Amino acid sequence: MRWISELKERVHGLIFRSREEADMDEEMRFHLEMEAERLAEEHGLEADEARRQARISFGGMETHREEAREGRKLPVVEDLWRDLHYALRQMVRNPAFTVVVMLTLALGIGANTLMFGALDALFLRPPPEVREPEQIERIYIVRNEGTMSTPEGGGGSYPDYRDLRAGTRTFASVAGQLSPTDMDLGLGERAQQVTGQRVTGGYFPTLGTRPALGRFFGPAEDTIPASYVAVISHGFWQRQFGGDPAAVGREIRLEGEVYTVVGIAPEHFHGIDPERVDVWVPTSTASWGGLMSSRGNTGLELFGRLASGVMPEQAAADASAVFRHAAETAVTPEWLTVDPTPAAFLGPLNEQLGHKRSEAASVALWLAIITGMVLLIACANVANLLLARAARRRREIAVRISLGAGRGRLVRQMLTESMLLALLGGAAGLLLAFLGTDLVRLFPLPPIPSLIDARVLGFALGVSLLTGVVFGLVPALQASGSGLITGLRDGASMADPSRSRTRTVLLVTQVALSLVLLIGAGLLIRSLVESRSVDLGLDIDRLLYVSINLDGAGYDETAQDAFYASALKRLRAQPGVEEAALSLVAPLSGSGMAFGFEVDGITEGPDAREGPYVNPVGPEFFQTTGTALLRGRAFTAADREGSPIVAVVNERMAELYWPDGSALGGCIRIGSSDDGTVPCTEVVGVVESIRHRPLETAVPKYYLPLAQRGAPGTILVRTSGDPQAMIGTVRSAIQRLASDLPFVNVIPATDEIAPELRPFRLGAILSSLFGVLALLLAAVGLYGVVAFTVAQQTREIGVRMALGAGGGDVLRLVVVRAMLVTLAGVGVGLAGALAATRSMEGLLYGVSAFDPATFITVPFLLLIVSLLASYIPARRATRVDPIVALRAD
Amino acid sequence: MARDQSDLLQGTLELLVLKTLSLQPMHGWGISQRIQQMSQDVFQVNQGSLYPALQRMKSKGWISAEWQTTENNRRARYYSLTAAGERELARERSAWERSSSAVNLILDWSGGTA
Secondary structure, eight states, rough: OOHHHHHHHHHHHHHHHHHHHHHHHHHHHHHHHHHHHHHHHHHHOOOOHHHHHHHHHHHHHHHHHHHHHHHHHHHHHHHHHHHHHHHHHHHOOOHHHHHHHHHHHHHHHHHHHHHHHIIIIIIIIIOTOSGGGGEEEEEEEEEEOGGGGTTTTTTTTHHHHHHHHHHHHSSSEEEEEOOOOEEEEESHHHHHHEEEEEOOOTTHHTTTTTOOOOOOOOGGGGGOOOOOEEEEEEHHHHHTTTOOOTTTOOEETTTTTTEEEEEEEEETTTSSSSOOSEEEEEEOOSTTTTTTOOOSSSOOOEEEEEOOOOHHHHHHHHHHHHHHHHHHOOOTTTSOOSSSOOOHHHESSGGTTTTTTOHHHHHHHHHHHHHHHHHHHHHHHHEEEEHHHHTTTTHHHHHHTTOOOOOOOHHHHHHHHHHHHHHHHHHHHHHHHHTHHHHHHHHHOOOOOOSHHHHHHHHHHHEEEEEHHHHHHHHHHHHHHSSSHHHHSSTSOOOHHHHHHHHHEEEEHHHHHHHHHHHHHHHHHHHHHHHHOOOOOGGGGGGGEEEOOTTTOOOHHHHHHHHHHHHHHHHHHSSSSEEEESSSTTTSSOOOOOOOOOEETTTOOSSSSSSSEEEEEOOTHHHHTTTEEEOOOOOOOTTTTTTTEEEEEEEHHHHHHOOTTTTTTOOOSSSTTEEEEEEEEEEEEEEOOOOTTTTOOOOEEEEEEETTOOOEEEOOOOEEOOOOGGHHHHHHHHHHHOOOOEEEEEEEHHHHHHHHHHHHHHHHHHHHHHHHHHHHHHHHHHHOOOOOOOHHHHHHHHHHHHHOHHHHHHHHHHHHHHHHHHHHHHHHHHHHHHHHHHGGGOOOSSTTTTOOOHHHHHHHHHHHHHHHHHHHHHHHHTTOHHHHHHOOO | HHHHHHHHHHHHHHHHHHHHHHSSOOOHHHHHHHHHHTTTTSOOOGGGGHHHHHHHHHTSSSSEEEEETTTTTTTTEEEEEOHHHHHHHHHHHHHHHHHHHHHHHHHHHOOOOO
16 A cells, blocks of 8 residues: 555645755755765865865755655646646636536536435435434334225324334334324414424334423323323424523413423424424324224324334334234224224335325426436536537647647546536535525425535535536547647638537537426426416405314304304404305315215215215305305395205206206205104205315315304405405404404415415426526527637638628528527427426326427427527628638638 | 656665665665765765655655764754565565576577577
């Protein structure tokens, strides 16, 4: 390993050069003294003469110093310095070139850094403050239980959790969690909504998290009767208590119950899912009946920490055995179907990596591929520009070769240049990524402090270096490989055919890639438009939903009725409110209520799983939602308790159950009675169908007057303007009705459908952004290449013009060449797009993956852009003065 | 080319330095004196060029340097042979012997066919 010590010594030499020199100076002085003394002694010389002779035989000190200095140098580093210096000079000399290249790279690298940040947060980063997260596995249970079957693996019941905890020999500990939910915090005007999560006693012990303050709750507090203890997040602690350590031990009012804060979670802890959670409470505090004892309530997501040395397969077999044993021995009510042979399987802690990947995560992956393509385009672009420039520097390179510069040395120097460009572009890209962070926050990412951290910085650096090699290598090899003679030959301005071929291929690739991206973006935009223009059956842009948990605030039925009546009155008196109505179920929410029913002998819907649903509503409901009454009448105040029972059906229901159009006056028998005589509910009206879920076809539904059956759950408010602007007014109007109200939840109806539209929105916004970026890059590339070609062909153009060619001929010549390249790129790109869009079918709505409109418009757009990009430099060519052109060079 | 010539000289000088230091650690002036003595003044070492050579050899790890006091109480930089230096000396010596015996063979060749 001699080279190591040699390298060490040389690096040492670079750093401690002055010390080495001082040492050598001193020993040379010593030598001269000794030699002088010897000469004086042996030859009897005078001291001065002896010193003189000694110096003569010694030779020039500076020469020796220089020789030693040379020996100490690290040639690679020295060369690097020279190359860097040279590269910097080149960059300063061509500021326009440098700026274009850096901007191109910054856009490419920035976009990728940003997407890497998102992917890292979504897929790679382990949840913070969890001990050895790789040892924790999700536990899914496969059950075959009729309509409650979970063929793809589902959660478990609390008894399942208890069984597993007691019976497992392969998990060190197990835990369960319910999905986070909105919880009302506090009362009155300061009431607010927080995100709460109910977790089993094994939750914190299994995660191995340590509290920042106080303690966590354990299995002993997750029993009936419930212990009302709460662990709060660090962020909540800061917001709500100003970070006061005395918060531990304080009481908070959650969902109508008083909880004691026992501990504060560490700063970045957010559980094992990406959602931000404010409060964790034991599962036993769930107010709904039977969660702790029912085997049918399987909403608990289970996970466990493997005992040391246990393989996941063993643990899965063990868990299956535990569940099977429990299924054999458990006493369950007769009406509950229980699979006698449940099976368990394990999955990664991060659900995005398993079979339960969210749609947003799929979109993120897809966008990462897109940004990768954008970077490729950027590389092609820069390579092209470098090639064009190398053509101009050909003579300089030839001179250097003829002066003895080695091919390797030249390649190294040109690579240094491209690396420097790449690193500078990367730095600028990082800045762009930093500025664009909000863009990826559109994804439901974990609540991490910063998207740009050491990992992302490392990625940006790696990508920059790789980019530098990718776009620098081809031009470097080509330039250094060009023949001496062609380079030195005077007037070597005719394009070298092989080089221009490389450039053409790069341009075609660029155009093709941009076309694929733009077509993808186009399809997503069309999907977004389609999904937004779906006729939902109501005026979504004018609606607010108001909901208040009055049960939790201790209001009985009479008090609730009185409250809602005064709330409606108050709301209608607000300026900006057109109408308000009560409803049990909020439209579009996807939740529904169904009763046993019978229409002319039909008892089941045509699709047994969906509907008909029932919604008890107030008389002003249809006016408020803006849903059209098609036939008959809507409800009135006269439809009250004691008056004839009536119903309004939606169009879909009318079509399905009264296909002959006789719905009005039809009879629905709702519910059942012991003697079999269910009274007729008369259909008095038919209304437009409101979608059950925004992106699915309408399902049959009927409405009943709230005064006759049901209790209100939501107040719908129709605003005259933007509902978003009315949220505060509506909330405080209701809060002024009573001082002891829990949180008054007011959301625009558009929020209800936002989650369903989000993948399209995200995909459409980001992919069109990246698509336009790609187009811009391609245009810049085309422009640059045409401009350089024109500059190179000045002589040729001059000759043509001298021979009588008009400006139009020249213009045509240049533009036609550029357009041929574009057309080739469009051809390749169309083929690529046809292959690529098929894979995005799942992300599209209401538009085919081969949508002709998109496939025609986008290439057309691209042709126009490239026409412009080539026209501008071509115009310049027509202004060539033949005399000047012929004198050039 | 000039490079080869200097390489040859360099190599020889290095071999001589290694040999000298294999006897005992010594400072630069001492080395130059000893080489002249040992070669009975055949090798006139250009005294100054000894020092860049010493640095080179030090950077190759063959020798190490240390400031010490001489018997007449002066500060001098003493060089000594490292293990790598000893191996290098052995290697160079055998290479030298092989090539010089080859040269001898040729010089002794009397012209007859073997």
